[in-house]
Amino acid sequence: MVRQARSEATRRKIIDSAVDLINEIGYPAAGLGDIIERAELTKGALYYHFDSKEALATAIIEEGSETVLSSFRQAGRSGSPAMENVIHGSFVVTDVLTVDRVARAGARLLRTFGSFNPAAKSTLQILVDELTEHIAKAIAEGDLRAGLDPGPTAAGIVAGMAGAELLSSALANGADLRSRFAKNWELLLPALVTDESLGYYREFLARQAVRPPTTP
């Protein structure tokens, strides 16, 4: 058991060092040598846990995606309208990407790899699929316009969020992620929400946008 705990601690140290380097200098520039040096470990210790740099990237994508997806799911309350859960959940995601460095590195790796890494690809697919269900529910609840097609609507929302993450990271070092998400929702709401629900959701969005970040 002691050996297992030590092995797990080593694995953790490798992931944390890789995550820090990915957030500081980017994945391409973060060499395995730099990661070992930062973790104060040997090459052997690293290769015991990860076959390659990409295997390490996959572990980070999986852990980061799990954090993001589970916090998005937990943000939804069963009694609340689906569209409230979607908007609230999206802000919880910005909080997670801001405070959780594994999730932040995972988001960078998602857009670095895209189709070239199965974990990255399946995370994007899961995001679109789960949001499609929420959008369909919100249409059935009468909050969203009846003419909307849930799949493309969800894909458009995920695209806007993924693009906002890229722009915020590239142009503001991630500092304005929450306000970019808020402005994207402001832009989208009149296209999504029925005229009857628009006033309510504008107010809901305004309250969400100024709400202090939740600490997961």
Added chain:
Amino acid sequence: MVRQARSEATRRKIIDSAVDLINEIGYPAAGLGDIIERAELTKGALYYHFDSKEALATAIIEEGSETVLSSFRQAGRSGSPAMENVIHGSFVVTDVLTVDRVARAGARLLRTFGSFNPAAKSTLQILVDELTEHIAKAIAEGDLRAGLDPGPTAAGIVAGMAGAELLSSALANGADLRSRFAKNWELLLPALVTDESLGYYREFLARQAVRPPTTP
């Protein structure tokens, strides 16, 4: 002159080999060794032209961005309404990303590097800035809703496009980029365009979405 032409041909061969590998297996997996092998050149020839793998990435980002930006600019006709130029220009960008492999690799590198590469960062900034001007013009022309703020509106549109490029690349190997852009515009139009112009722009979009791709 002969020597200069030969040197330029070598540089071209290196870039083209790197571009193909980036499109086939992704930037992280494309090692300098693989690039040299595909180009049938020596390490010395590569290092004569590029200091590092990132210097090569920068050259691809610069060339790809130049192609995308200049085709977006050329798509606009001075007599046309700004919003027509924006929509038409966005579809010309999807065409360029589909047929031009340097531009396609450049787009992948934009989202791989983000803030970590000055060329990637400045391309994203230029896209947002130029689109902001078009949006301001379209508001002044009365096609877009007067309450829109040009900067965040442009940032939201660029985010949606960048995210659509990622999703299309990750989930459909880029094959559905044009239809993703079309669906994003369909979603956004009612939020952007005034009630008076909405019918016209829906028709304009429908014609653009089925227009055969322009070959640059």
